[in-house]
Amino acid sequence: MLGRTPGNIVAVRPLRDGVISQYEVTLKMIQYFIRRACGNLFFPPRVMICIPSGITEVEEKAVLDAAREAGAQKTYLIEEPVAAAIGAGLNIYAPIGNMVVDIGGGTTDVAVLSLGGVVVSRSTKIAGDKFDEAIIRYVRRKYSVLIGERTAEAVKKQIGAVYDHPEAVRVEVKGRCIRQGLPKVITISSKEMIEALAEPVTAILDAVCWVIENTPPELLGDILRNGIVMTGGGSLLYGFDQLVAQVTGIKTRVAKDAVSCVAIGTGKSLDNLDLLQEGAINISRDKRSRV
Numbered sequence: 105m106l107g108r109t110p111g112n113i114v115a116v117r118p119l120r121d122g123v124i125s126q127y128e129v130t131l132k133m134i135q136y137f138i139r140r141a142c143g144n145l146f147f148p149p150r151v152m153i154c155i156p157s158g159i160t161e162v163e164e165k166a167v168l169d170a171a172r173e174a175g176a177q178k179t180y181l182i183e184e185p186v187a188a189a190i191g192a193g194l195n196i197y198a199p200i201g202n203m204v205v206d207i208g209g210g211t212t213d214v215a216v217l218s219l220g221g222v223v224v225s226r227s228t229k230i231a232g233d234k235f236d237e238a239i240i241r242y243v244r245r246k247y248s249v250l251i252g253e254r255t256a257e258a259v260k261k262q263i264g265a266v267y268d269h270p271e272a273v274r275v276e277v278k279g280r281c282i283r284q285g286l287p288k289v290i291t292i293s294s295k296e297m298i299e300a301l302a303e304p305v306t307a308i309l310d311a312v313c314w315v316i317e318n319t320p321p322e323l324l325g326d327i328l329r330n331g332i333v334m335t336g337g338g339s340l341l342y343g344f345d346q347l348v349a350q351v352t353g354i355k356t357r358v359a360k361d362a363v364s365c366v367a368i369g370t371g372k373s374l375d376n377l378d379l380l381q382e383g384a385i386n387i388s389r390d391k392r393s394r395v
Contacts, residue, residue: 188336194333214311236260243256249279
């Protein structure tokens with residue numbers, strides 16, 4: 105996602121599968137965004153790129169190099185949970201603790217923020233893509249039917265659930281029978297989704313619990329009062345907020361417009377661009393939260 109603002113500034117949403125998959129892909133993506141947002145400008149734009157909190161120093165440098173080669177005058181990086189919190193309407197600059205769980209397509213970032221920065225965080229490459237893979241494996245194992253990624257994603261959006269529905273929701277799924285090699289139609293319920301998604305969901309819950317366990321007590325009190333905010337498309341699975349609340353004992357809610365929170369927060373951060381550090385954000389610092 106991209107946006108154009110006064111002063112030739114471009115906000116860039118990260119790649120779905122983490123920060124980078126290949127350097128050339130990142131370079132071409134940024135070039136495309138700059139052309140779409142700014143057109144042919146005489147002066148090169150300033151660019152803000154949102155990155156997962158678990159990015160490595162090598163990946164960080166690759167993103168900066170790609171932005172420079174794509175034509176950026178200056179490049180600013182912002183961590184995904186920070187952008188998600190801003191997009192969700194949280195005041196991250198206040199002297200209180202806020203906890204965000206951002207479940208995107210390629211990464212899940214769990215972080216506690218205070219005074220404008222990340223206090224403790226954990227990033228894992230278990231998110232929407234892994235949900236799709238888990239559904240594919242489940243259907244193959246239980247029904248001996250092979251379905252594609254698009255079908256799995258459609259099933260996830262229609263009946264994806266991690267908590268019991270008051271009434272089971274069902275959907276017909278078309279695939280290919282592994283034994284006969286012929287097309288086959290099966291019916292899957294939302295209750296089955298709970299079983300299918302158990303493994304990746306448990307991994308995300310482990311990351312949430314890890315962050316809570318490593319949060320300073322004075323900030324943990326704020327989180328108990330204010331609750332946990334979930335963002336990203338993965339948070340829209342039915343009952344995910346209820347499950348987090350049940351496991352942690354902390355009230356949890358899904359942010360408004362959860363899918364776009366990171367992009368919205370990145371755009372809002374452009375208002376404070378002059379206060380941000382250009383280039384690297386010292387990802388090489390000792391992060392106890394890195395997986």
